[in-house]
Amino acid sequence: TRDKRSAAGTLLNGLGSRIVNIDQFSIDLNPKGHMLLIQHRDQPGVIGQVGTVLGNHNINIATMQVGRETVGGQAIMMIRIDKSAPKNVLDTLNELNMIEAITDIDL
Numbered sequence: 001t002r003d004k005r006s007a008a009g010t011l012l013n014g015l016g017s018r019i020v021n022i023d024q025f026s027i028d029l030n031p032k033g034h035m036l037l038i039q040h041r042d043q044p045g046v047i048g049q050v051g052t053v054l055g056n057h058n059i060n061i062a063t064m065q066v067g068r069e070t071v072g073g074q075a076i077m078m079i080r081i082d083k084s085a086p087k088n089v090l091d092t093l094n095e096l097n098m099i100e101a102i103t104d105i106d107l
Helices: 046-056 087-094
Strands: 007-012 016-022 024-028 034-042 061-068 076-080 097-105
Touching: 016 076, 024 061, 024 076, 034 046, 034 087, 046 061, 046 076, 046 087, 087 097
Parallel strands: none
Antiparallel strands: 007 016, 016 024, 034 076, 034 097, 061 076
16 A cells, blocks of 8 residues: 555536546546545456445445556556445455555545
8 A cells, every 4th residue: 555645636617526646547536425446456357346346235336437557557446336335345345366455435
């Protein structure tokens, strides 16, 4: 995990505020509600496994943005979910071997 993070945002006419960059990763996300920032390795199946864990705990994904450095390199997922993820769900996600860190965000 990192000690410091950087983020950039913008205000878009008609769309309101948007997060457009986290660290070196480009994304486009409306910052509101319950969100998970997941740092992971870019490899096939990561998004599916995260979605399966959330679905198995009746947590619906509202939006998802993925950013990566290079194919197979470091990546992030920024997921907005319909309700807060309890600690046991975050623990289950952290047990996936390709997940490096999860930050639970509630705005």
